[in-house]
Amino acid sequence: MSAVADISSEPLVRVEGLHTYYGKSHILHGVSLEVAPGEVVGLLGRNGVGKSTTLKSIMGLVRPSHGQILLEGAAITGLAPHRLARLGIGYVPEDRRIFRLLTVMENLRTGLDRAGVGDERKQKLLDKAFTYFPRLAERRNQAGGTLSGGEQQMLAIARAMMLEPKIILLDEPTEGLMPRMVSQIREIIDVLHNEGVAILLVEQNVPLTLQASQRVYIMEKGSVRHHCAASDLKVDDPVIKQYLGV
Amino acid sequence: MLQFFQSFPLDLLLIQTVNGIVSGLILALVASGLTLIFGIMDVVNFAHGELFMLGAYLGVVVLATTGSFWLALIVATLIVAILGAAMQIVTLRPLIGRDPLNTILVTFGISLILQNFALWEFGPVARKLPEPITSYFTLFYLQYPWYRIVIAGLSAAIIGGFWLFLKYSKFGVWIRATTQDRVMAQAMGIPVPWVYTGVFAIGAAMAAASGVLFGPLGSINHTMGLDWVLKAFIVVVVGGMGNLGGSIAAAIFVSLLESYAAIWLDPSRAVIVSFVVLILTLLFRPTGLFVPTPK
Amino acid sequence: MTTAPFHKAMPLGKGKLSHTAVYWIGFCAVMAVLIVAPLVLPIFWAKFLTEILIWGLLAMSSDLLIGYTGMISFGHSAFFGLGMYGAAGALLQTHPPNLWLAILAGLGGAAGAALFVAYFSTRLRDIYFAITTLIFSQIFYVIIFTWTAVTGGENGLIFTRPHFSIPFLVDMRFNVLTMHWFVLALVAGSYLLLRRITRSPFGMVLQSIRENEARTRAIGYPVERYKIVAVMLSGLFAGLAGVLYAVQNEFAAPDFVFFVTSGDTVIFNVIGGIGTLVGPIVGAGFFQLLRELMSRVFGEQFPYLIPLGFIFIAIIIFLPQGLLGFARRWLNR
Numbered sequence: 124m125s126a127v128a129d130i131s132s133e134p135l136v137r138v139e140g141l142h143t144y145y146g147k148s149h150i151l152h153g154v155s156l157e158v159a160p161g162e163v164v165g166l167l168g169r170n171g172v173g174k175s176t177t178l179k180s181i182m183g184l185v186r187p188s189h190g191q192i193l194l195e196g197a198a199i200t201g202l203a204p205h206r207l208a209r210l211g212i213g214y215v216p217e218d219r220r221i222f223r224l225l226t227v228m229e230n231l232r233t234g235l236d237r238a239g240v241g242d243e244r245k246q247k248l249l250d251k252a253f254t255y256f257p258r259l260a261e262r263r264n265q266a267g268g269t270l271s272g273g274e275q276q277m278l279a280i281a282r283a284m285m286l287e288p289k290i291i292l293l294d295e296p297t298e299g300l301m302p303r304m305v306s307q308i309r310e311i312i313d314v315l316h317n318e319g320v321a322i323l324l325v326e327q328n329v330p331l332t333l334q335a336s337q338r339v340y341i342m343e344k345g346s347v348r349h350h351c352a353a354s355d356l357k358v359d360d361p362v363i364k365q366y367l368g369v
Numbered sequence: 370m371l372q373f374f375q376s377f378p379l380d381l382l383l384i385q386t387v388n389g390i391v392s393g394l395i396l397a398l399v400a401s402g403l404t405l406i407f408g409i410m411d412v413v414n415f416a417h418g419e420l421f422m423l424g425a426y427l428g429v430v431v432l433a434t435t436g437s438f439w440l441a442l443i444v445a446t447l448i449v450a451i452l453g454a455a456m457q458i459v460t461l462r463p464l465i466g467r468d469p470l471n472t473i474l475v476t477f478g479i480s481l482i483l484q485n486f487a488l489w490e491f492g493p494v495a496r497k498l499p500e501p502i503t504s505y506f507t508l509f510y511l512q513y514p515w516y517r518i519v520i521a522g523l524s525a526a527i528i529g530g531f532w533l534f535l536k537y538s539k540f541g542v543w544i545r546a547t548t549q550d551r552v553m554a555q556a557m558g559i560p561v562p563w564v565y566t567g568v569f570a571i572g573a574a575m576a577a578a579s580g581v582l583f584g585p586l587g588s589i590n591h592t593m594g595l596d597w598v599l600k601a602f603i604v605v606v607v608g609g610m611g612n613l614g615g616s617i618a619a620a621i622f623v624s625l626l627e628s629y630a631a632i633w634l635d636p637s638r639a640v641i642v643s644f645v646v647l648i649l650t651l652l653f654r655p656t657g658l659f660v661p662t663p664k
Numbered sequence: 665m666t667t668a669p670f671h672k673a674m675p676l677g678k679g680k681l682s683h684t685a686v687y688w689i690g691f692c693a694v695m696a697v698l699i700v701a702p703l704v705l706p707i708f709w710a711k712f713l714t715e716i717l718i719w720g721l722l723a724m725s726s727d728l729l730i731g732y733t734g735m736i737s738f739g740h741s742a743f744f745g746l747g748m749y750g751a752a753g754a755l756l757q758t759h760p761p762n763l764w765l766a767i768l769a770g771l772g773g774a775a776g777a778a779l780f781v782a783y784f785s786t787r788l789r790d791i792y793f794a795i796t797t798l799i800f801s802q803i804f805y806v807i808i809f810t811w812t813a814v815t816g817g818e819n820g821l822i823f824t825r826p827h828f829s830i831p832f833l834v835d836m837r838f839n840v841l842t843m844h845w846f847v848l849a850l851v852a853g854s855y856l857l858l859r860r861i862t863r864s865p866f867g868m869v870l871q872s873i874r875e876n877e878a879r880t881r882a883i884g885y886p887v888e889r890y891k892i893v894a895v896m897l898s899g900l901f902a903g904l905a906g907v908l909y910a911v912q913n914e915f916a917a918p919d920f921v922f923f924v925t926s927g928d929t930v931i932f933n934v935i936g937g938i939g940t941l942v943g944p945i946v947g948a949g950f951f952q953l954l955r956e957l958m959s960r961v962f963g964e965q966f967p968y969l970i971p972l973g974f975i976f977i978a979i980i981i982f983l984p985q986g987l988l989g990f991a992r993r994w995l996n997r
Contacts (some may be wrong), residue, residue, distance in 0.1 A: 182556060183555075184552060184555075184556070203555065203562075204552070204555035204556050205554075205555045205556075205557075205558050205559055205560045205561060208555070208556055208557055208558035209558045214556040216553070216556075220550055220552075220553045221553075222545070222546050222549050222550060222553070222554075223549065224545065224549055225542065225545060225546060225549070229542050229545075229546075232539070232542055233542060233543070233546050233554070233557040233558075233559060234557050234558065236539045236542070236543075237558060282557065286557070286558060413791050413794075413795065460977055460981065463981045464980075464981065467984075469790070469791060470736050470790060470791065470794070471980055471984070473736065473791065473794055474736075474930065474934060474976075474980050475977055475980050475981070477927060477930070478931075478973045478974075478976040478977040478980070479973070479977065481927070481969050481970075481972075481973040481976070482969070482970050482973035482974065482977075484969075485967040485969040485970050485973070486967070486970060488967060489965075489967040489970070595923060599798070599799060599802055602795050602798070602799060603799060606792065606795065606796070610792070637806070637809070637810055638806070638810055640806060641803075641806065644799065644802075644803045644806075647796075647799060648784070651784050651787065651788070651796070652784075655787060655788070
């Protein structure tokens with residue numbers, strides 16, 4: 124590593140040699156990856172290779188035993204999740220996990236009610252959310268649990284957007300969604316990308332990932348095995364077959 | 370026939386109904402604090418009764434120095450709220466993630482400390498908190514003191530105020546989000562450890578306020594905490610653990626029954642009523658009498 | 665509050681004593697000290713030691729539930745108290761007062777209370793169980809306190825100490841020494857019996873319930889029945905402690921049925937170390953000694969429970985295994 128960091132190429136998020144255990148199970152065996160500011164990076168791999176765990180580690184929900192995580196060059200390993208959220212990391216988990224008993228508005232409020240955010244800015248963010256997700260506007264006073272699966276996914280993403288994050292960790296957003304909604308997700312990823320929000324996208328849907336991302340990492344058995352630009356890969360590439368084929 | 374109605378203590382029944390509602394609302398306030406802490410933090414606050422007791426004693430002290438009941442209510446509540454926050458930070462935070470039974474033990478230890486502190490500081494002689502309002506009004510042909518109505522009203526107001534706070538304020542949303550999904554609440558930037566501290570402080574404040582409000586109704590001594598925490602536990606179990614509405618309903622229900630029983634039994638035996646209610650609840654509706662549908 | 669899995673006894677090492685040998689040597693050494701102690705101690709301390717043994721027995725009975733089954737009980741004051749009152753009743757009814765009848769009556773009373781508590785309480789888990797035992801013990805307190813005709817109410821019952829008599833063999837009064845040895849014999853016997861129980865298949869199931877109740881049930885064990893038996897056993901030994909207390913002090917008072925006794929019991933358990941059986945006895949000794957010391961140094965009025973409360977809390981947070989916790993595995997092998 125050079126003594127002076129080149130600011131223009133300093134990644135937004137960098138993960139170095141992450142090892143994580145669940146109890147005695149060694150899940151992550153030295154995961155390293157990085158995401159540049161505003162970049163969409165895909166994370167592919169079969170079930171159980173540790174993709175979700177990687178996201179959870181970055182979000183501070185799981186403590187790594189070795190390795191570090193850096194946000195804009197500063198070490199954030201071991202910080203509490205709520206601090207990471209305030210520092211600019213948004214998290215949209217698998218199975219969405221919206222607050223089912225809170226209304227749509229209240230769900231969004233959990234991200235809006237931050238120190239240093241004036242009412243005007245809050246209103247602008249809300250308007251933005253409702254513009255991108257008109258269905259949520261219609262249901263703004265309904266309890267989150269009454270929304271359909273697709274709407275809940277929208278809410279989960281909108282909620283994270285309220286944090287005005289620098290990077291959003293998206294965990295399998297298209298899982299269980301109808302094809303029509305999948306293309307909606309694709310659009311939202313593009314919108315976020317255009318706004319300069321970085322995205323680390325964990326997905327099983329290979330075509331979507333290759334289209335939406337600039338770079339992809341492929342994981343197997345707890346570590347990164349392949350890394351290249353998304354444009355270098357085709358859906359039927361032997362590499363894809365090797366790591367993702369059944 | 371007429372003789373029966375003449376001897377039936379109708380007026381006494383009415384007085385006891387009002388009394389029952391008054392003490393029921395105070396008990397509801399105490400139990401609400403306990404339910405809040407349990408429902409949101411999974412902590413059984415054994416020291417809740419002692420926080421009630423401390424509130425009462427502090428009320429006495431502040432009233433003696435300032436002469437104002439209302440100031441006593443506010444100051445005592447604030448001091449105990451801060452004490453509650455300190456308690457939570459020092460003794461309960463280290464226990465997060467460990468077996469929740471530890472919290473009973475630790476809060477039990479705190480109750481011992483607080484009880485003996487009160488004994489040491491205030492002595493074994495019971496204290497009395499003078500009534501804030503001394504006027505009476507006529508209920509049927511008897512004089513009923515206004516202050517009891519005021520106390521009931523205040524308890525109800527505090528409970529209602531808290532409910533509004535929970536529903537509409539920012540911190541209320543934080544509390545509800547944390548209760549539903551602690552992990553995602555954190556992921557949304559909600560400082561969950563501080564939410565817990567805040568909740569505990571609010572619960573403690575409710576206990577202390579009840580103590581001050583109860584003051585004029587009875588005598589204040591260092592052992593009163595145990596009686597109240599016992600009743601509060603019964604109410605919480607009967608009302609359905611973690612169910613705020615249920616606790617309130619159960620509190621009034623149990624208090625009414627006890628007040629009626631006090632017509633025929635002497636007070637030290639009237640407490641059996643709450644025990645019987647508990648046993649029946651455990652036998653037939655263990656999830657709580659006032660829970661909508663038993664699971 | 666979990667413990668490590670049960671280990672089989674290690675095979676004999678070359679020239680080293682086996683675990684069993686070391687254990688029994690230790691046991692005999694401790695017994696020897698306890699037997700000789702009252703001979704050399706002044707009367708006050710001899711009686712003090714006897715009382716520690718009685719409280720130790722109570723705490724040990726509670727350990728069966730807390731340490732081995734994973735159920736915290738705040739209701740032991742009821743078992744202890746009913747043992748005490750049961751014995752008192754028998755001693756007042758029979759002329760001359762019969763020791764063995766007293767023990768039987770006390771155990772019977774405690775068993776009754778235990779059955780009542782067990783039936784309800786085992787339908788609830790964990791925290792709810794703890795709270796309910798507390799409430800039930802207070803129910804018993806209120807009954808005893810207000811049923812003045814039978815229990816003497818506030819004033820309790822006073823009676824004379826029975827002789828130690830075995831028909832046709834022996835009939836002697838107790839003095840400080842013989843009382844102590846009698847108590848020691850019963851407490852030691854109880855300890856050995858409890859140890860046998862915890863190491864038996866039944867005890868293994870209890871520990872399995874403590875580790876993971878759902879899994880134990882899934883394997884097919886009738887968990888509720890095991891819990892009821894555990895509560896009964898615990899209640900019986902607690903009742904025995906009550907009987908011994910009554911016999912030693914010649915009175916029965918409602919104060920002992922009050923919650924404070926339950927609270928003290930839990931304190932002894934936690935301080936001494938749960939799941940060790942002897943830990944609670946040590947905890948009882950530690951607590952009583954500290955209390956005695958403080959009242960001597962700071963005066964009778966000193967609220968000794970305040971520093972003790974802090975110690976108690978500190979142990980829960982920093983030393984959750986208790987004083988003897990380090991020896992837990994060793995003691996259970």
